[in-house]
Amino acid sequence: MLILHMMTRIDGRSLAAWRAMAEMARPRARTPKGLDALWHDAAGVLVRFRRSTRGYLERGRRVLAHGEALRGLTDLELDERIGEARGMQHAHRRGEVDEAWTLAVVREAARRETGLEAHGVQISAACALLDGCVAELATGEGKTLVAALAGVVRGWRRGPVHVVTANDYLAARDAEWMGPVYARAGLRVGCIVQESGLDERREGYRQDVVYTTSKEVAADFLRDRLTLGHPPALAQAIARKMGTHRHHEPIVPGLHCAIVDEADAVLIDEAVTPLIISAQAGNQEHEEGVLACTAFIDSLERGRAYVVDEQEREVRLTNAGRRAVAAWDGAGCAVLSGRRRREEMVVQALTARWLYERDRHYAVDEDGKVVIIDDRTGRLLPDRTWRHGMQQAIEAKEGVALTGEKETLARISFQRFFGLYGSLSGMTGTARESSREFWRMYRMPVARIPTNRPVRRVQERSMYLRDLDAKYEAVVREIRESTAAGRAVLVGTRFVRESERLSERLRERGIEHALLNAIRHEQEAEIIARAGKSGSVTIATNMAGRGTDIVLDDRVRETGGLEVIATERNPTARIDRQLFGRAGRQGDPGSCRFILSGQDPLLTGAWKWSWGALHAVGMGWLAFAGAQAEESRRDRRRRAAVLRSDTWLDESVGFAGPGV
Numbered sequence: 215m216l217i218l219h220m221m222t223r224i225d226g227r228s229l230a231a232w233r234a235m236a237e238m239a240r241p242r243a244r245t246p247k248g249l250d251a252l253w254h255d256a257a258g259v260l261v262r263f264r265r266s267t268r269g270y271l272e273r274g275r276r277v278l279a280h281g282e283a284l285r286g287l288t289d290l291e292l293d294e295r296i297g298e299a300r301g302m303q304h305a306h307r308r309g310e311v312d313e314a315w316t317l318a319v320v321r322e323a324a325r326r327e328t329g330l331e332a333h334g335v336q337i338s339a340a341c342a343l344l345d346g347c348v349a350e351l352a353t354g355e356g357k358t359l360v361a362a363l364a365g366v367v368r369g370w371r372r373g374p375v376h377v378v379t380a381n382d383y384l385a386a387r388d389a390e391w392m393g394p395v396y397a398r399a400g401l402r403v404g405c406i407v408q409e410s411g412l413d414e415r416r417e418g419y420r421q422d423v424v425y426t427t428s429k430e431v432a433a434d435f436l437r438d439r440l441t442l443g444h445p446p447a448l449a450q451a452i453a454r455k456m457g458t459h460r461h462h463e464p465i466v467p468g469l470h471c472a473i474v475d476e477a478d479a480v481l482i483d484e485a486v487t488p489l490i491i492s493a494q495a496g497n498q499e500h501e502e503g504v505l506a507c508t509a510f511i512d513s514l515e516r517g518r519a520y521v522v523d524e525q526e527r528e529v530r531l532t533n534a535g536r537r538a539v540a541a542w543d544g545a546g547c548a549v550l551s552g553r554r555r556r557e558e559m560v561v562q563a564l565t566a567r568w569l570y571e572r573d574r575h576y577a578v579d580e581d582g583k584v585v586i587i588d589d590r591t592g593r594l595l596p597d598r599t600w601r602h603g604m605q606q607a608i609e610a611k612e613g614v615a616l617t618g619e620k621e622t623l624a625r626i627s628f629q630r631f632f633g634l635y636g637s638l639s640g641m642t643g644t645a646r647e648s649s650r651e652f653w654r655m656y657r658m659p660v661a662r663i664p665t666n667r668p669v670r671r672v673q674e675r676s677m678y679l680r681d682l683d684a685k686y687e688a689v690v691r692e693i694r695e696s697t698a699a700g701r702a703v704l705v706g707t708r709f710v711r712e713s714e715r716l717s718e719r720l721r722e723r724g725i726e727h728a729l730l731n732a733i734r735h736e737q738e739a740e741i742i743a744r745a746g747k748s749g750s751v752t753i754a755t756n757m758a759g760r761g762t763d764i765v766l767d768d769r770v771r772e773t774g775g776l777e778v779i780a781t782e783r784n785p786t787a788r789i790d791r792q793l794f795g796r797a798g799r800q801g802d803p804g805s806c807r808f809i810l811s812g813q814d815p816l817l818t819g820a821w822k823w824s825w826g827a828l829h830a831v832g833m834g835w836l837a838f839a840g841a842q843a844e845e846s847r848r849d850r851r852r853r854a855a856v857l858r859s860d861t862w863l864d865e866s867v868g869f870a871g872p873g874v
Contacts, residue, residue: 267662273314274338280318292326295319296399303370313344313367320366320399327394330359335666340364342661343639348477348652350645350662352669353792354763354799357641361473362392368637369401369422373470376635377425380476382407389425396423406430408597412465419466428480431466432489432631436624438464440491469635477640478788481632481656482648483590485853488627490601492620499549501606501616506545507556507563508610514538514564522568525819529564531557559603566607573710574815577733582614587710587732590789592755594732629655629857643795644788651850655857670775671798676808678834685781685811686719692779692809693725697749700773702766704745705753706793707731708782708815713753716781720751727751746770756789764796775803782814783838785845810834816841 284295299316317337325331332340336356342349343364351357361377368375379385389405396403404421406414408430415434418424424431442464474480514520519535531539539557544550550559570576577585577594584605586595599605599620609616632638638656645652649660679685689705696703707713710731717729728741732755745752748769764776776797784790790808797804812825812834821841828837 270338353795471637474640503549667801674807730754778806
């Protein structure tokens with residue numbers, strides 16, 4: 215009805231204008247299919263060829279050449295050049311010569327304000343960001359300064375720039391650290407973190423450059439949709455064109471430009487699940503049903519009443535199991551009166567028991583609350599819960615107080631959200647494994663930028679052992695040898711449980727060490743600060759991966775640098791590379807290796823059963839490579855399913871009227 219009413223008021227518009235306005239409201243994150251996908255992939259190859267590493271390095275050299283002439287300027291003269299560069303960007307003078315001179319001016323301003331002098335590869339990475347690419351820049355190469363260089367230029371082009379970091383700590387640190395650079399460039403900088411109040415958020419998003427996290431900006435965007443309402447896409451675009459305003463001022467005034475740090479974590483890994491805003495629904499009958507099902511499954515025999523598929527992570531009732539559930543009266547709970555609902559809740563209770571493990575998928579904190587553990591970062595996620603009753607099923611399993619079931623108020627996938635930005639670019643040290651997905655999902659080619667200094671990290675031959683005991687003993691031997699030589703050792707594990715077991719083994723052997731995981735993170739900064747000392751041993755989950763800079767002392771550099779031992783493979787090779795990237799940073803020496811076993815949790819299904827035969831003929835690596843590739847494919851399918859579901863839901867709600 216709203217659309218028809220507005221059409222009568224602007225019936226003089228052309229069909230082309232209607233289509234243009236509808237396109238403005240349509241997210242860009244759509245996965246091409248069939249022949250479109252082939253054509254799209256071919257176009258991506260051409261774009262990557264055009265934006266080659268050699269081209270970016272040449273552009274970086276041109277910026278350095280301009281920089282020599284700027285070094286001798288007085289502060290007043292530099293400020294005049296800054297004003298000229300800003301005016302050029304406002305006037306849309308963005309040729310390669312103008313861009314090189316502009317970046318040289320920003321580089322000199324950054325040098326004087328922070329003491330950091332951007333080297334050639336950092337400038338090349340900034341050029342890639344300005345082109346809308348994902349710059350693959352190795353760990354330790356100074357991505358914070360790269361984001362500031364590109365952020366200043368983007369900020370001069372009008373429209374707020376969102377610099378999206380991996381967590382609140384990095385957002386606050388980088389905003390404060392780079393603040394003087396933006397101030398010298400005449401730009402205002404803001405920071406939005408979890409503790410920011412509503413007024414702080416509204417003011418922060420109106421600065422020229424905003425440092426925040428993907429979770430915060432996406433959640434604020436969803437809150438605006440809830441407050442302002444969500445009319446159909448076409449009507450929303452028309453209202454914007456006609457200058458229609460609502461009385462409520464939005465928190466996020468617009469999605470103009472985003473520069474995403476750790477782009478693979480934010481745009482790929484986080485995209486497995488959508489961001490959801492929910493509210494307590496409070497259903498006492500559901501809680502009673504959950505408790506009843508948790509008690510009932512004790513009477514069911516695994517293998518006879520149900521089967522557990524660890525590879526596909528699902529539980530299926532057998533015919534005998536269905537008969538047992540049908541014969542059960544549901545303990546008199548109204549929510550279990552229907553047979554289908556009863557089966558669903560029993561399967562959910564079984565899934566919580568067999569497929570969700572404490573100190574692997576979740577932890578129970580001191581207050582008796584079940585808290586999710588991020589599988590990729592190893593950190594606790596206190597503000598997230600599982601949906602569709604799984605949170606309550608796990609709480610019932612652990613015997614803690616059940617939280618109320620939640621009702622979804624608004625949701626959006628990260629693919630669709632970042633597709634709404636007019637300009638999108640990113641940085642990470644591990645992009646090449648996901649280059650195809652970056653292009654398909656976000657239309658962003660990957661530009662590989664070399665390191666400033668040669669990489670001296672050595673990847674030693676992997677070790678494959680028969681079981682966990684043999685693996686732990688091999689890790690202990692490796693630690694003893696390395697620390698005896700004066701080196702520092704970082705041992706990476708995937709799960710809290712694994713890190714605790716290994717820590718106990720080291721204590722039994724009398725080896726002093728530090729332990730860093732999701733439930734032992736209070737002294738994280740101190741542990742990381744000591745991790746580069748001679749003879750130090752640090753056991754850590756993936757918390758010690760992204761963004762962790764371990765500074766080596768002179769003794770460690772002289773004896774071979776930091777040794778990184780990975781005791782498990784992660785679901786994607788990117789996360790493995792992030793861990794190994796802690797060694798050999800900025801030209802330092804270092805080494806890394808895998809020490810794995812046939813009992814590692816990555817091996818499931820056929821790969822688990824074929825491990826013995828492959829290991830016997832010296833091909834144990836094949837089982838791990840196959841299992842990792844299969845897990846990566848599964849994650850890609852999940853991300854595609856999330857995007858399809860989100861797009862379908864948004865388009866369907868558009869016909870229904872205001873909603874999410």
